[in-house]
Amino acid sequence: MKSLERGLLVVASLLASTQTFAAPPAGATVNPRVLGTRAIVACDAVEKSCGVASISFPAGISGLVPYGRPDVAVATMFYPSVDDAEAVIARTDAGDTAQTAVDYVFTVDPYADYRQLAAVKLNPNGTITVGQRTGAENAPERCAVKGATFVVQANNQTTPLICGAMATGFLNAKGSLPQRLLASLKAGALVGRDRNGERSGVIRVWTSENESTFYTKVLADAVVHSSRTALKDLDVEMNRYQAGIAAPYASDLIPLDAATAKTVKTALNKIGHYNGVVDGTWNDAAEQALSDFNWSNLFFLKPTVVVGGQRKIDGPLVNFLRDADPKALMVGGE
Known part of the structure; x- marks a missing residue:
């Protein structure tokens, strides 16, 4: 398994700032003031798909938060870590449940207190396991909700009620997994948002079942950067991709x-x-x-x-x- 040490030096001497954020070490370029994200991670056993939907303030979260493939999805947040995401995926490949994999990563990552990590695993027999951990030094107004097939997590929000609203929105939504992930983000927006504002977002879903998988396993891919109407734009971009590329559900x-x-x-x-x-x-x-x-x-x-x-x-x-x-x-x- 890939070493967790690579990429972790960016938060080597984390300290609390006046906003109760963790500050990066001297010489590092990470800006803790822009941290804060909400996301939902989910899998669908019938569609044989897994995905992540997230919305936040800074541009670039599409390359920081979502990791996955048709049988597993991971969201790594607050101080994100590609090594943590890859380690979770490797552990589930080795047979761990999603929660066991997340728990293991938290025991070996020396900066686990500054992470927020969610994973959902779709097994070959159709069962789904979920896992989630939030480090003690995460931003205030953080929350997490685990369901049978999904995890919602958030930090640095205007209210911790946002996770419950997103979970309810997902459970009440109809349609394919991408549509339900979008509905979850919309439901969260009715009760709160990122404290910095919500300017960038991503919805990415992978599948092994749709007819389009002969050409691509990406069922939905929507990315928005630095927009005052990020959630609306994310809606447009996701429907544009799903209508244009995916076979209908x-x-x-x-x-x-x-x-x-x-x-x-x-x-x-x-x-x-x-x-x-x-x-x-x-x-x-x-x-x-x-x-x-x-x-x-x-x-x-x-x-x-x-x-x-x-x-x-x-x-x-x-x-x-x-x-x-x-x-x-x-x-x-x-």
């Missing part, structure tokens, strides 16, 4: 009701695929326009489908169309 199908039909026809009209009446009905002309859009833009075709006598459409696709720049979806458009 039955759980993401939504009824093609009048409001949805009008939204889709409006977008198709702006792009130039649909020239009929923009209303809440759906007809052959609208279906052909959607098909033309599919052929022009999507990796996997996503027509409407009839389920139990009701016509439905892929939810991420609807969101993608709703938020997209029409000119960006026109073939040869400028």
Whole structure:
């Protein structure tokens, strides 16, 4: 297993600052004032997928917080550590539960007091184990919640209630794992946020089951840096990726009701695929326009489908169309 010593020197002489943050050693370039993150880590045994969703203040958290693959996901926070993440993954590969792996890493990492670490492991038999530890020197207003298939953790938040809200949001959400991770972040935003503000985020999900895995195991990948509307932008980017690259999930199908039909026809009209009446009905002309859009833009075709006598459409696709720049979806458009 890779040594934990590499990369740990950055916090070799951690001290408490006036904001009760740990200060980096002399000569180090880490700025403790920007630390603070909230995240959810989860796996889905049916979808055979695992992922992480996180939102924070500083740019770059997409390279600091989430680690994983289709059978395991890890979030390393406060003073993040790639060595800790890789060690947890290695221990679960060796047969440890996620909690045993996290506990082990905390015993061998000399800077464990300054870590916040969560892991979720999907086993070959479909069972899921979860693990979480928060070091004693983490930022105030920290919290953690473990569920059967997920872990929520946060530090330096406006309220520790944020973890419970995120957990409830995840449990109540419907749809594929990426959609439920996004719902969790949104639920947390209703009760609190990072004390520094939330300007950057990432949602990354890996899968071994979706038809897209012949080409990539990344089911969803959304990254936002330094935006005043980071959560909204993360929503747009994730739906853009999932609609464009991933094969559709039955759980993401939504009824093609009048409001949805009008939204889709409006977008198709702006792009130039649909020239009929923009209303809440759906007809052959609208279906052909959607098909033309599919052929022009999507990796996997996503027509409407009839389920139990009701016509439905892929939810991420609807969101993608709703938020997209029409000119960006026109073939040869400028």
